[in-house]
Amino acid sequence: MRLEHEGVYLRNLRESDAQTILEATKNEEIRYMTGTKHHFTLEQIKDYIEKVKNDSSRYDFAICLKGNDTMIGDLSILDINKEDNKAGFRIAMSTIDLTGKGYGTAAIKSVLPFVFDELKINRLQLEVYSHNLRGIRAYEKVGFVKEGVLRQSLHYNGTFSDEIIMAILREDWIRGRI
Numbered sequence: 001m002r003l004e005h006e007g008v009y010l011r012n013l014r015e016s017d018a019q020t021i022l023e024a025t026k027n028e029e030i031r032y033m034t035g036t037k038h039h040f041t042l043e044q045i046k047d048y049i050e051k052v053k054n055d056s057s058r059y060d061f062a063i064c065l066k067g068n069d070t071m072i073g074d075l076s077i078l079d080i081n082k083e084d085n086k087a088g089f090r091i092a093m094s095t096i097d098l099t100g101k102g103y104g105t106a107a108i109k110s111v112l113p114f115v116f117d118e119l120k121i122n123r124l125q126l127e128v129y130s131h132n133l134r135g136i137r138a139y140e141k142v143g144f145v146k147e148g149v150l151r152q153s154l155h156y157n158g159t160f161s162d163e164i165i166m167a168i169l170r171e172d173w174i175r176g177r178i
Contacts, residue, residue, distance in 0.1 A: 005110035010061035085122035
């Protein structure tokens with residue numbers, strides 16, 4: 001599967017992406033933005049990729065640049081609940097140098113038609129930490145709305161951060177396209 005928008009495309013995650021993901025998990029700023037505390041091995045990431053490929057409750061994509069096919073991040077639609085027509089969402093760029101350039105926003109825009117038109121999801125929800133201001137702005141730009149706050153949900157580097165619940169509904173997405 002290939003989904004595109006502006007300068008990026010999404011393709012299915014594959015085992016060869018494990019090294020890029022591993023490097024991202026070693027980047028201290030990426031770890032902080034995502035609240036990642038655990039350290040991973042290459043084998044653990046390869047096993048994870050293999051596991052999610054066979055999980056019908058999710059779709060996992062590599063975010064790649066159209067110009068040179070470089071993987072610059074990953075994105076997941078997860079915990080798909082067909083009965084309630086809802087799913088979870090997560091996205092991570094591979095390095096902080098790639099943030100603030102519109103790649104994340106383009107990646108999200110490329111996956112929303114798939115989520116709402118093909119999967120027939122009504123509600124797509126994510127959680128983002130309050131210190132991830134760039135992420136929050138990107139989510140708001142594509143139509144996600146803040147719905148709630150889990151106060152001081154993350155303790156990282158000696159400080160607490162809130163966890164913000166955001167979601168976009170199918171009707172929000174349709175209204176934004178008009």
